[in-house]
Amino acid sequence: MSDGKLVGIVLVSHSAEVASAVAELALGLVGGGPAVPVAAAGGTAGGGLGTSAELVVAAAASVDRGAGVAVLTDLGSAVLTVKALLAEGDELPANARLVDAPFVEGAVAAVVTAATGADLDAVQAAATEAYGYRKV
């Protein structure tokens, strides 16, 4: 289990604004629970659209409390960059994991679940379950 430490969440989007807004949305829905470490890694280091491996690595390091790090991504290069970093072996925290989930809904589920003190498996399961939420 997490020994009182919360799972960290990293949100990787092609857009800095999308990543930070989704982080803000998810944290806003937590309510009065403990503060979940959430970091946004959006856009390129130069402020453009795309994915920056440096921003992802820094974000993951900043939210690692020893209980695991769940990384959620949006499209294309965000997914591939995180997968490539995980394959590198030593770039992301040892307990970091790419979570297969819809970006907005998955982020909310992950952050709310992490705020309960749940472990990484439970956070991942909650985020992935968001795929099953039908709107029509």
Place this chain on the structure above:
Amino acid sequence: MLDADFFRRWMTATASSVDREADRLTALDSPIGDADHGSNLRRGFTAVSAALEKEAPETPGAVLVLAGRQLISTVGGASGPLYGTLLRRTGKALGDAAEVDEEGFAEALRAGVDAVMQLGGAAPGDKTMIDALVPAVDALPDGFGAARAAAEQGAEATTPLQARKGRASYLGERSIGHQDPGATSAALLIAALADAGAEAGGE
């Protein structure tokens, strides 16, 4: 035998070629992609050249691992992790030998191409860089020149295909009739291999 100098020349030749062809790559990426393939790869390979000059890795494997790492870090688009994985996995497959023979290199490059297919989930015929890389690896036992020709043919053969991966796949049938920019840049990478080989033969 191929030594670290050969692999440095390969990367430097790729950087020159990408720099020269960046506008064409971006033009190919305009109708079916987000019009940044040339500028992204130029930024990546410029970083590769700078890193190789600064760190001067001593083995073929170390040259490619360093180059791959730079691409993953600096490109910003999907071609970064894809080309980065190609070079890094090829480099790792080469191990820490000071020199490799052409047969060993062909095997390592195939491992690299397999890793790219696994990462991106693309297969031959999906209108991606794989359509140039797989024929090149298949032809490599016949020499670098054969690999170059196979990669170029593979890239040209993407024109009538419908994209099934990446940004272009959203266009459906409208992706037909355009040569794939990723297959085109992959053909440049393989052509640079032939250039590096020709330079070795001329020494």
